[in-house]
Amino acid sequence: MIEVTSLTKRYGETVAVDDLSFTVRPGIVTGFLGPNGAGKSTTMRMILGLDNPSQGRATVNGRLLAEHGAPLTELGALLEARAIHPQRSARNHLRALAATTAIPDRRVDEVLGIVGLDEVADRAAGAFSLGMGQRLGIASALLGDPETVMLDEPVNGLDPEGIRWIRNLLKELAAEGRTVFVSSHLMSEMALTAEHFIIIGRGRLIADVSAAELAALGPEPQVLVRTPHGDRLRQLLAADGVQVTGDGDRPDVFYVTGIDSDVIGQRLVEGGVELHELTPLQESLEGIFMGLTQDAVQYQSHDARPSTPERRAA
Amino acid sequence: MHAMTPLHIRDTADANPPVMRRRLGRAVTQWSVTKAEWIKLRSVRVNVIGIAAAAVALVLLGVLFSALAPTDMGPGGTATDSVSLAFGGTSLSQLIIGVLAALFVGSEYASGLIRTTFGAVARRTRVLRAKAIVFGGATALAMTVGSFGAFFAGSAVYSGDLASYSIGDPGVLRALLAAGFYGACVALIGIAVGFLARSTATAIGLLLGLLMLAPLLVDVVPGTVGETLTKILPSNAGQATMSITTPESLLSPLLAFAVLVAWVVGMLAIASVVLRRRDA
Numbered sequence: 001m002i003e004v005t006s007l008t009k010r011y012g013e014t015v016a017v018d019d020l021s022f023t024v025r026p027g028i029v030t031g032f033l034g035p036n037g038a039g040k041s042t043t044m045r046m047i048l049g050l051d052n053p054s055q056g057r058a059t060v061n062g063r064l065l066a067e068h069g070a071p072l073t074e075l076g077a078l079l080e081a082r083a084i085h086p087q088r089s090a091r092n093h094l095r096a097l098a099a100t101t102a103i104p105d106r107r108v109d110e111v112l113g114i115v116g117l118d119e120v121a122d123r124a125a126g127a128f129s130l131g132m133g134q135r136l137g138i139a140s141a142l143l144g145d146p147e148t149v150m151l152d153e154p155v156n157g158l159d160p161e162g163i164r165w166i167r168n169l170l171k172e173l174a175a176e177g178r179t180v181f182v183s184s185h186l187m188s189e190m191a192l193t194a195e196h197f198i199i200i201g202r203g204r205l206i207a208d209v210s211a212a213e214l215a216a217l218g219p220e221p222q223v224l225v226r227t228p229h230g231d232r233l234r235q236l237l238a239a240d241g242v243q244v245t246g247d248g249d250r251p252d253v254f255y256v257t258g259i260d261s262d263v264i265g266q267r268l269v270e271g272g273v274e275l276h277e278l279t280p281l282q283e284s285l286e287g288i289f290m291g292l293t294q295d296a297v298q299y300q301s302h303d304a305r306p307s308t309p310e311r312r313a314a
Numbered sequence: 315m316h317a318m319t320p321l322h323i324r325d326t327a328d329a330n331p332p333v334m335r336r337r338l339g340r341a342v343t344q345w346s347v348t349k350a351e352w353i354k355l356r357s358v359r360v361n362v363i364g365i366a367a368a369a370v371a372l373v374l375l376g377v378l379f380s381a382l383a384p385t386d387m388g389p390g391g392t393a394t395d396s397v398s399l400a401f402g403g404t405s406l407s408q409l410i411i412g413v414l415a416a417l418f419v420g421s422e423y424a425s426g427l428i429r430t431t432f433g434a435v436a437r438r439t440r441v442l443r444a445k446a447i448v449f450g451g452a453t454a455l456a457m458t459v460g461s462f463g464a465f466f467a468g469s470a471v472y473s474g475d476l477a478s479y480s481i482g483d484p485g486v487l488r489a490l491l492a493a494g495f496y497g498a499c500v501a502l503i504g505i506a507v508g509f510l511a512r513s514t515a516t517a518i519g520l521l522l523g524l525l526m527l528a529p530l531l532v533d534v535v536p537g538t539v540g541e542t543l544t545k546i547l548p549s550n551a552g553q554a555t556m557s558i559t560t561p562e563s564l565l566s567p568l569l570a571f572a573v574l575v576a577w578v579v580g581m582l583a584i585a586s587v588v589l590r591r592r593d594a
Contacts, residue, residue: 048433051593066436069341077433083426085358092357099350100434101339140430145338 001026001179002047002148006056009042009203016042018203019056024181026147029174031194032183035293039203040183041079044152048077061147072101076141078151082133086126090117090136093125097140111139116165130157138169148179155189167193187289201293211285217292218283223261225254226277227268236271237264252276344443347435351444355452361414365452368410368497369460375403376464380472395477397489397558400468404493404556407460408500408549411453412521415504418449420514432594439586446505446582453501458494465490477558485558488567492555499574500525503548506581509589525549548577 002024009017017039024030034040045051047058049065057064060075068074084093094108112118115135120128125136134157141149151170155163170193174180184190190197197214199207207214225244227233233254234244247253256264261280268275283291340346355361379402383393393399422428428441435441465481472478479486504521511517529550532543544550545565554560554570565573 045429045593048429049436050429050432065433068436070339071342071436072434073337073339075433077430079429079433080426083430085354085421085425085427087358087360088354089357092353096350096353096357097430097434098339099353100342100347100431102346103339107338144434 001061002058002150002181003062004043004047004056004058007043007046007053007058008055009039009046009051010054016203017046017053020200020203020205021056022198022205022208024148024179024198025196026179027174027177028195029170029180029182029193030196030198031190032181032198032200033187033190033289033293034185034200034206036185038185038200038293040185040200041152042203043200044077044079044150044183047150048075048079070101070144072097072103072144073146074144075148075150076144076146077149078134078137078141078154080152081130081137081157082125082128084125084128084133084136087124089122090125090128090139091121093136094139094143098143101144103143107143107145111142114142114169115139131159131162134158134162138166146178148181149173150181152183153185154182155184155186163189187286188284191285199289199292201295206292214285214288215282218288220257221283222281223256223259223264224277224279224281225256225264225268225275226250226252227254227273227275228252229273230254232271232273233268236267236273255281342435342437342440344440347440347444348447350431350435351441351448355418355448361418361452364410364414365456368407368414368453369456369463371410372401372403372407372457372460372493373463373467375406376400376468377471378402380468383472383474383476393476394561395479395558396469396472396474397465397479397486397556399472399474399476400464401461401489401493401556403464404496404552405549407457407497408525408552409522411457411497411500412504412525413518415449415453415501416508416511416517416521417514419445419505419508420511420517423508423512424514429594438589438594442505442509442582442586442589446502449505450498450502454494454498457497458491460497461490461493464493479558483558485567489556489558492552492567492571495571496552496555496574499548499552499578502578503581506578506585509585546573548574551577 004020004022007017007020008015020043032040042051046053047060047065065071065075091108091112094111095105098105098108109118112121115138117132117135117139120132125133128136134154138151138154141151154166158166170180170182182190182194194211196210197207198205207217209217225233230246237244237256237259241258243257245255247255261278265278376399380396380399383399422431431441432438469478481487503524504517507520508517511520525548528547529544532540532547534540535543544563551565551570551573554564555567555574557564557567560566564570
């Protein structure tokens with residue numbers, strides 16, 4: 001469990017984290033999302049006790065991390081990939097970290113196995129690829145068998161197989177009852193892993209929602225209807241709250257809101273209207289995320305401004 | 315900037331499953347952190363080879379200076395006796411030690427490993443002390459062995475006119491032990507500077523400035539102020555602890571020991587305070 005209360009970090013005039021409050025609960029994967037520069041890493045560094053908050057506090061399993069006798073067994077964290085001495089072997093790296101908390105060497109072998117580095121464990125870590133470095137970082141995070149796991153952008157530099165591995169690992173850790181807190185600037189990745197989302201922009205909380213609630217934050221779901229008989233369509237669906245909008249480019253395409261696709265189909269069949277396509281459209285979580293954080297994007301190229309949010313067939 | 319209203323929505327269905335964990339490990343102690351730093355020191359080859367090389371350099375240069383010294387004068391005319399010839403490698407050894415110490419800390423900042431370490435050991439000064447203990451200890455041992463080696467090998471090959479001493483003569487054993495002690499002092503100052511600078515390059519620059527450049531700079535300060543400043547620099551204080559005869563330009567050995575201790579304690583104290591206050 002991670003509890004962040006009124007957490008604020010100022011660097012001179014700049015406010016990196018601004019009065020942030022949220023709780024990360026055990027048993028699920030919680031995604032920590034925001035554009036680059038939103039303050040995700042700064043928040044994580046304060047949770048780890050590395051940076052002192054200007055205001056507020058962040059506790060792990062009920063206390064400041066520094067108040068726990070053995071922090072490694074409470075919070076396993078991955079902040080930077082390849083935070084390793086290039087001439088030290090993966091095994092010795094983990095043995096040194098384990099020694100701080102008197103964790104036995106057999107646990108080192110165990111986590112090397114979990115992350116699949118047992119065969120290269122005695123090689124100098126400088127020769128590791130970015131992906132292997134990430135795996136070693138995750139091994140460090142798991143070393144103390146911690147109740148809470150916090151990973152900053154863990155999929156960076158991983159190949160598709162590695163990404164799928166992390167995804168499954170995170171879900172397993174959550175299923176074991178642990179608190180799993182994972183940051184990413186990619187909603188498309190987190191949408192597949194996380195059940196809960198904490199979204200920040202410019203250091204402030206934008207949303208603290210479950211996946212279903214996030215989907216509900218998007219624009220009203222639409223149904224795409226393709227039929228040559230637009231007039232009949234409008235006639236059959238006419239009711240309070242139902243809106244039929246034509247598509248500027250294609251005369252036979254209509255967007256309908258305020259009514260279910262099942263009902264539309266039924267009415268058109270009953271009315272004997274020729275139907276070519278009937279597709280429920282839902283804003284992707286990615287699109288909703290982009291919309292929520294649009295104002296908070298610090299470095300935005302002009303042509304890449306998210307214009308019409310992309311939609312996908314639900 | 316648009317005002318953003320946070321959307322707080324809480325789902326209620328959360329019966330937290332119990333966390334099934336083994337209790338691994340014990341509370342962090344100074345001793346456990348010291349063991350961890352000992353593993354770090356041993357597991358990187360440059361540390362082991364480098365510290366040994368500093369001792370070997372002390373012996374080899376001692377032999378070289380002792381064997382090649384003209385019968386009437388030491389190198390540069392500064393040698394006063396056989397012991398100072400045997401200790402001719404001190405300045406090279408102190409540089410090697412200082413650079414290795416700065417690297418021992420700076421490399422952790424460079425890779426980001428220091429943040430992993432501080433995440434596991436919340437009291438950061440424990441890491442500083444542990445690094446000081448293992449690196450200072452290893453250096454003290456290696457440099458003491460090196461100083462004895464340099465003395466015996468140097469004495470064996472020296473055949474000049476300067477005063478020659480044996481191990482039993484007054485002050486000789488003190489000078490030999492001081493060489494090991496001074497090596498450890500340079501190591502500890504290097505560790506402190508490494509934590510203050512948080513970068514190997516900056517730390518090495520500062521150390522070279524203190525050990526090599528500062529003696530030249532304070533030399534131009536006139537009067538007794540300049541003399542005193544010269545005497546209390548670590549390199550000159552170190553030389554004073556290793557001298558058999560005390561020239562006017564150096565502190566007495568006992569005072570020099572005290573000055574070195576003050577340097578080490580002072581630098582480590584400053585580093586501790588900064589380490590506690592500053593963001594990691």
